[in-house]
Amino acid sequence: xxxxxxAIIIFxxxxxxxxxxxxxxxxxxxxxxxxxxxxxxxxxxVEEELGGITMPEMHGMNGNLQYSITDxxxxxxxxxxxxxxxxxxxxxxxxxxxxITLNFQRRVIYWLFQDQGAINASxxxxxxxxxxxLAKDDEGRLKIANVSCDASIAKMKAKFGGTFGRVYDFVATxxxxxxxxxxxxxxxxxxxxxxxxxxxxxxxxxxxxxxxDSYIGIDYSLLSDPVVTGTSLDMDFRGMFYDLQNxxxxxxxxxxxxxxxxxxxxxxxxxxxxxxxxxxxxxFKGGVFRMHIANERMPKxxxxxxxxxxxxxxxxxxxxxxDAPISLEIDVTAAPKSxxxxxxxxxxxxxxxxxxxxxxGKSPVQLSSMTMESKLNAKVYMKDxxxxxxxxxxxxxxxxxxxxLESLALIPLQAPLKALLQxxxxxxxxxxxxxxxxxxxxxxxxxxxxxxxxxEGYITIGANLHFRSGxxxxxxxxx
Numbered sequence: 001x002x003x004x005x006x007a008i009i010i011f012x013x014x015x016x017x018x019x020x021x022x023x024x025x026x027x028x029x030x031x032x033x034x035x036x037x038x039x040x041x042x043x044x045x046v047e048e049e050l051g052g053i054t055m056p057e058m059h060g061m062n063g064n065l066q067y068s069i070t071d072x073x074x075x076x077x078x079x080x081x082x083x084x085x086x087x088x089x090x091x092x093x094x095x096x097x098x099x100i101t102l103n104f105q106r107r108v109i110y111w112l113f114q115d116q117g118a119i120n121a122s123x124x125x126x127x128x129x130x131x132x133x134l135a136k137d138d139e140g141r142l143k144i145a146n147v148s149c150d151a152s153i154a155k156m157k158a159k160f161g162g163t164f165g166r167v168y169d170f171v172a173t174x175x176x177x178x179x180x181x182x183x184x185x186x187x188x189x190x191x192x193x194x195x196x197x198x199x200x201x202x203x204x205x206x207x208x209x210x211x212x213d214s215y216i217g218i219d220y221s222l223l224s225d226p227v228v229t230g231t232s233l234d235m236d237f238r239g240m241f242y243d244l245q246n247x248x249x250x251x252x253x254x255x256x257x258x259x260x261x262x263x264x265x266x267x268x269x270x271x272x273x274x275x276x277x278x279x280x281x282x283x284f285k286g287g288v289f290r291m292h293i294a295n296e297r298m299p300k301x302x303x304x305x306x307x308x309x310x311x312x313x314x315x316x317x318x319x320x321x322x323d324a325p326i327s328l329e330i331d332v333t334a335a336p337k338s339x340x341x342x343x344x345x346x347x348x349x350x351x352x353x354x355x356x357x358x359x360x361g362k363s364p365v366q367l368s369s370m371t372m373e374s375k376l377n378a379k380v381y382m383k384d385x386x387x388x389x390x391x392x393x394x395x396x397x398x399x400x401x402x403x404x405l406e407s408l409a410l411i412p413l414q415a416p417l418k419a420l421l422q423x424x425x426x427x428x429x430x431x432x433x434x435x436x437x438x439x440x441x442x443x444x445x446x447x448x449x450x451x452x453x454x455x456e457g458y459i460t461i462g463a464n465l466h467f468r469s470g471x472x473x474x475x476x477x478x479x
Contacts, residue, residue: 023257024223025239025275028440029232032085034266037465039083042093045471047077049194053186058178064111072104072179075120085228090134098126102179121176123183125154130191134228140221141208142235147195149188156180198475205443205478212437215286216241216279220440231263237440239271241279243286251281258458265462267447269439272458276338280347284335288432291425294327294358305416306355310367314357317365325358330372330425338378342454345378346394353398369401370410374421380459382450386436391429393422444474
């Protein structure tokens with residue numbers, strides 16, 4: 001290969017990489033409005049975590065004064081907090097000019113006198129700056145990769161009462177300085193544990209690869225680290241279904257990249273045509289779209305119509321077969337294909353249809369072989385935290401595989417077969433799709449007030465978030 005050929009390859013490499021790049025099948029955006037709800041839950045969670053800080057006992061002696069401070073507990077937290085997006089890194093939890101009230105037991109001996117009781121102390125000018133660094137782990141799950149924390153307390157005061165109040169004031173500064181030092185050293189480790197252990201424990205409830213039913217599974221692994229801007233947190237998921245019996249047989253993604261450009265709801269999701277096509281492909285590979293309608297499953301009206309249509313063919317074959325059971329086999333010949341437009345979503349299905357006689361003790365006798373083309377409307381909707389689809393037959397045509405003349409003879413079958421599909425097969429398909437598939441959100445968080453919009457090549461869903469219970473309670477349920 002000459003230099004000219006090498007130069008061409010080098011020039012084409014970036015374009016070839018772009019052509020083979022797989023866009024996400026599923027996207028999620030958390031907006032600033034969603035962060036407002038998370039802020040309230042995060043503040044309550046932080047207050048509960050800091051409220052559980054344990055403090056060591058303090059003992060000392062100064063001349064004739066001996067003191068013992070025990071049972072130090074945080075009594076109340078008054079935090080003025082904010083939660084915001086930290087571009088590139090993740091989330092920033094910021095506490096400014098807040099206070100913490102503590103309660104402890106004192107025991108003081110001065111000369112021959114002894115005094116004991118409870119004392120309140122207050123830490124004022126509490127500042128906490130915590131950044132949660134978000135990333136995807138090796139399995140493709142969202143996690144808190146690191147916590148950057150800085151905490152400080154401007155001052156601490158304790159009001160000593162009792163008979164020897166002035167004596168206590170002598171050591172008050174020393175005691176509060178010690179407590180302030182200990183609190184400063186306790187806050188960040190508590191928040192580090194809360195983020196790296198407890199919150200990650202909740203994030204582990206997000207499905208990465210999970211079974212949907214006995215036929216297919218869903219892959220919600222992140223394709224890259226989350227993208228954080230000043231107004232949103234965006235996550236790109238693979239959004240791909242797979243056949244449980246052959247997980248390596250997957251559909252290639254050639255769908256366009258879904259676009260999210262709204263911020264009015266707390267959360268937005270985008271689903272490309274690939275999201276749906278991979279599910280249809282996996283069901284096809286799993287054999288769901290092979291159907292045999294005969295005997296008790298065969299509607300009497302349709303059976304009579306089929307016998308009337310093929311009466312002549314039966315008589316030519318063997319008049320003795322006239323009373324043999326008749327059956328209808330439908331075999332989808334290729335994976336159904338979805339199409340999403342601004343007007344809605346449809347699914348195109350191509351199948352082979354055979355009409356058979358089933359003589360007792362003998363091999364089936366084929367009466368006709370047809371090609372079926374149908375198109376179904378697909379209505380996407382949310383059910384709690386599950387994405388579901390309602391199918392409805394829109395168009396239906398059948399053609400003979402044997403002759404144009406037989407195609408004309410099949411015209412009377414068009415309406416009855418369409419009715420059969422609508423009454424029997426479409427409900428069967430809806431039985432799978434109405435169960436829905438869980439979207440990648442932690443347990444205990446639901447979606448409400450959802451709005452579905454159709455675009456060219458993808459669907460977006462805007463919704464608001466609802467916590468079924470507090471963040472602390474949700475985490476405890478996962479432990």
